[in-house]
Amino acid sequence: MSIHLRAHAFAANPLRGLAGTRSSGAVSPSAAAETLRALLDGADAAAGHHLSRVLPFRRGRPLARSPDPPAPSSSSPSPAPPPAWRLAWLPPSRVPGVPSDVFVFLGSHGGEGGGEEAAAYWAVDVSEVEGARFGGAGEESAFVDLRTLMVAADWRDKDTMGELAIAGHARALLEWHNTAKFCGACGAKAVPTEAGTRKQCSNESCKKRIYPRVDPVVIMLVIDKENDRALLSRQSRFVPRMWSCLAGFIEPGESLEEAVRRETWEETGIEVGQVIYHSSQPWPVGPNTMPCQLMVGFFAYAKSLDIHVDKKELEDAQWHSREDVKKALTFAEYEKAQRSSALKVNQICKGTERGQSTSSDLRVESEEPAPMFVPGPYAIAHHLISSWAFEGAPKVPSSFSNL
Ligand SMILES: [Zn+2]
Structure with a gap:
């Protein structure tokens, strides 16, 4: 589903x-x-x-x-939301x-x-x-x-x-204010302007305007069309069993398509031909030094299939069949993770939860764990993978036509 x-x-x-x-x-x-x-x-x-x-x-x-x-009524068969x-x-x-x-x-x-x-x-x-x-x-x-x-x-x-x-x-915006404290041109203090939505250099002879920063990142699902497989990878910081798309930063003077091809080649040794845009997602929960990333999602068709993982960037990368990928997209597990996190937020707000661990929230628990899972529906990686697994790339699903 x-x-x-x-x-x-x-x-x-x-x-x-x-x-x-x-x-x-x-x-x-x-x-x-x-x-x-x-x-x-x-x-x-x-x-x-x-x-x-x-x-x-x-x-x-x-x-x-x-x-x-x-509280649900006693006659209601469904559990409390x-x-x-x-x-x-x-x-x-x-x-x-x-x-x-x-x-x-x-x-x-x-x-x-x-x-x-x-x-x-x-x-x-x-x-x-x-x-x-x-x-x-x-x-x-x-x-x-x-x-x-x-x-x-x-x-x-x-x-x-x-x-x-x-x-x-x-x-x-708040993280950007924390990191953009000084003018990059003259080094003087930058002060907020336009109700905090912009900044300006306080040096009268400079007055450079400073705009909130967005860091674009390409994120791609690499597809082996002939054998009906997709390339998923693991980073060492991922929780166990989690696999996802490849992603990387764009270099100056590079198009998005070129960044997709270069990153795929550098990280996995796979050559990519056609690159097709899917959708994009603001991502304000990345590293603190990047107040807001913009994840730009693509399908990328492989021209070569041999994987040579760059171990500095990735722990592993493997081809996965459509059936295996479908099994990794288990709706019930996402619902369970959402539910347990919602209960945890409730406890934090009531002051009955000690400490806040992020990594455990992203772990999808299951009594019979699937061999792997992919990020939840809050992440563009989920929708790239799900679109391919259930609908076949490169058709962009109608639900994304207004993004
Ligand atoms: Zn300045």
Whole structure:
């Protein structure tokens, strides 16, 4: 069974795109910033004509809450659904003592005449803020690792996936602020501008504008058309039994197709001919030094089949038959992983879980473990592999036509 998504995880952010920026009720960054400043200065809530909501982050983790789901009725045969997490938005009055210029504008929502009041949404890093209390006892909210929230997100729930996209965008912007502290041209301090969505060099004779950074990565499923097999690989940092697509960075002066061919050749010694685009996914949960990667997904047809693994890059790479790949895409296991992560987020928010381990969230447990599995539906690798296994490449599935 293949899992079709409306959009990739972290894409289709409800605060962005045409719906978020061009609606009649959209709040401009400058109007939102003016209202936020007034509220932080203690002006009454009547300042401005929209609500302001703030999402605090601590060390890259958003504040989340996880209300208990309603208990199933005794006549219901199905088990209780796992709790759905939500972002814990706060009014600006709950984030005292933080200068207004470190808040980052995320977008606005509502106010189009549908009865919902327009609201401007902000993110702020409170890692260094002392004295203010966020979450904790009685609030049932906590700072939760974004990867844990990603695995815990129910991919069938549009609202949860929208909140995941907002949190990903917010984390990418905050991490970018942390890494882009100085002007790359003259070395002077870079200061936030345009409600934190851009930066500018503070040196009057330079004033270079600095834009949020996106690091593109090619990710490819290499296919042996003649023998109906796909190439999957393992990195040493993967959890046991997990196999995935090849991926790599693009070098200056290289096209995406050339990067696919070069990376495949360097890592596995396989020559690639035709390269076909599938879809792309923002990936704000990569290394801290890369605030937001953009995974650009391709099918790549092999021209040679002998594998020579570059052991510095990969632990292993092997051809797998379509039947084996289908077995690795076990829907029940993804559902189980999502469910156990959702329960874990619930416990973290209630303060009953000690420590947060990321690696165990990504492990798919099973009583009779399949010989291998591939990443879950939150990752583009899953959809590249699933598209080939169930639908045959290179046809792009209709569910992705709007990506
Ligand atoms: Zn400068």
